[in-house]
Amino acid sequence: MLKHLRSFAKFSQLQPHGQNTSKMMKKFSSTVAQTDEKESVGFVESKEDFKWVERLLPPSRIPNPPKHAAYPTPSGWFPPSETLPDKPYYVSRNRYHLFPVTEIEEDISFEPPNTPEDEVEVVEPQILTTITNIEGNLFELAADLQEAVRPYSEFDPVTSVDEANCVVYVKGKYQHIIEDFLGRNGF
C-alpha cells in the first residue's frame, strides 16, 4: 500500500512527455492487463463432469418391459406366453412389444396413360387389416381369423395370404378383434 502511494506521488510530479511516462502509465492504466512472463496459465482436460450430461442422453434401444406383478397392466398390455401355443403358425410381437396388426387404406385406383381427366375412375380405397411377423402355415391363420371375425362382419369375411412376404390381409377394420384373438392364443 505504501509502495503504491509513493509511486503515485512520483507520478503526480512527472511531466506529461517525460522519459518514464510509458512505464508508469502501464502500471496504473486500467485497460492494460498485468501479466508476468514467469507465470504460465495452463489448463487440465477432465471428463469427469460429463456424467451430468450422460444422465440426460436418451437411450437408442427399446427396453424390454419389466416384470409386473399382475397382468394385464393398467393399459391393457400383457406379454406373450412363455410356452409355444399349439398352432401350426406363430405371430411374434413387433419391436414395441405390441401385436403386429395394422389397419390400412390401400389405394387401388390407377390412371391409364394419356387419358383426359374425365375418364379416370374414382375407386374407393381398399380397407384392410394386415398381420405381419408370421412364421409357419399362413393359410391356417387366415382360416382361424375368418372364424374369429365372422360374428362381427356383415358379409362373409374375406382374407388374403401373401406367402412370399409373410403377410395376411383381412378385408375390413378388425384390429381389436384380431388382437384379442392373438392374445387369447398366447402370441
Add this chain to the structure above:
Amino acid sequence: MQKTLVIKAVSSRVFLASSTNVRFAHAEAGIIPPNVILTGICKEKLLNPISPESPPQHPDECTAAIVRNCNNNIQLPKSAVKKWVDNFSSLKPIFDEVACLNPRLFDVHPKMDHLHQVVKWQKTYREVDYAWTRTRAEIGKGKRKPWPQKGTGRKRQGSTNSPLWKGGGIAHGPRGPLSLFYKLSDEILLSGLTSALTIRSLQNDLIIASPMECLPEKDFFLKMLANRGIESNSILFIHNDNDSPPALGDAIEHSRTHSMMPLCALNVYSILKHDKLVLSMDILDELEDKLIWQFERYDWHVKPHNFYKDMPGHKYGDRDSLIGAS
C-alpha cells in the same frame, strides 16, 4: 499292340481347380483303364485320395461342449442355431465344440426379392454414366445455310449441324456424367443380409472357425481344405476388424477363388459370390450386437445422430466417432 498312355505330373493348382471329386470317383470305382500308367502327383492323388471327414452327428442331436452362447434373448418360436466350431490350425477337423448363433440372423424366412434388390443396389449405386454427346450447338461446323431456300430441287436445310444430317448433333442424347446413386431402406438391407446368412447356414455352407489362422507350412492350407471337402469351392473368410491372420492371408493372396475381409466389409454380394462363408469366432459377438440393435432400436426421428447412450460401436465421449460431426 496295346497303346500305353502315360499321364505325367500335372501342376497341383490345375489339378485342384478341376473337379477332383469326379476323378476320385473313377479311381475308387476302378474305371482307370489298365493301359494307363500314372506318374507323379496324379498317382498320389488318384490312388490315395483324401476323403473329407464329416461330423459324426448333427450338433443339435449330441451334447457337445457349447463354446459360445448368444448374447441377446432368443424369442419364440425359434431356438439357437448350433454349428460345429472348426480349428484351421489342425489338418483334420475335430468335432468337439459347438457355437450357438442367433436365429434372428441365421434362421430367417429368406426374402429373395430383397436379396435381389440389395445385390442390384450394390452393383449400381457407385456407378457414374460418363456418356456425353454433342448437340447441334456444340458440333462446331458451319453456321451457313448450305443452299438457298428455293430453286434447287433439294429439301430446305438451314445448317449442317442439325440432327437430320450425317455428322450433325444428336437431339436427345446422353448429356454428361449421370450418377446412378440411390439409397435403399435399412429394412431391405437388413433382410438381405440376414437372408444371405440364413441361406449359407441352411445349406451347410457356413463354417465357424476358432482360430481362423492356418499354419505357414507349404501345402498345409490345401490339405486342410481337402480334409474338409471344400478344396474346389470358392471361400470367403471374415476376420476381426483389427487382427487379420497372416499365414492364412499369405496362402490366399494369389488365389482367385478365396477372399478375406474384415467384418466391416461383410456384404451380400460377396456372400453370394462365394460358395462357402467362414466366420471367425471373435466376430460373432460384434455381428450379433450390431444387427440385433438395428432390430430393437427406436425409429430415427429425423436422421441418425450421436447423442444416444448405447449405440454399438460408438462412444459418445469420442469426438472422432460422431455421426454427422462437422
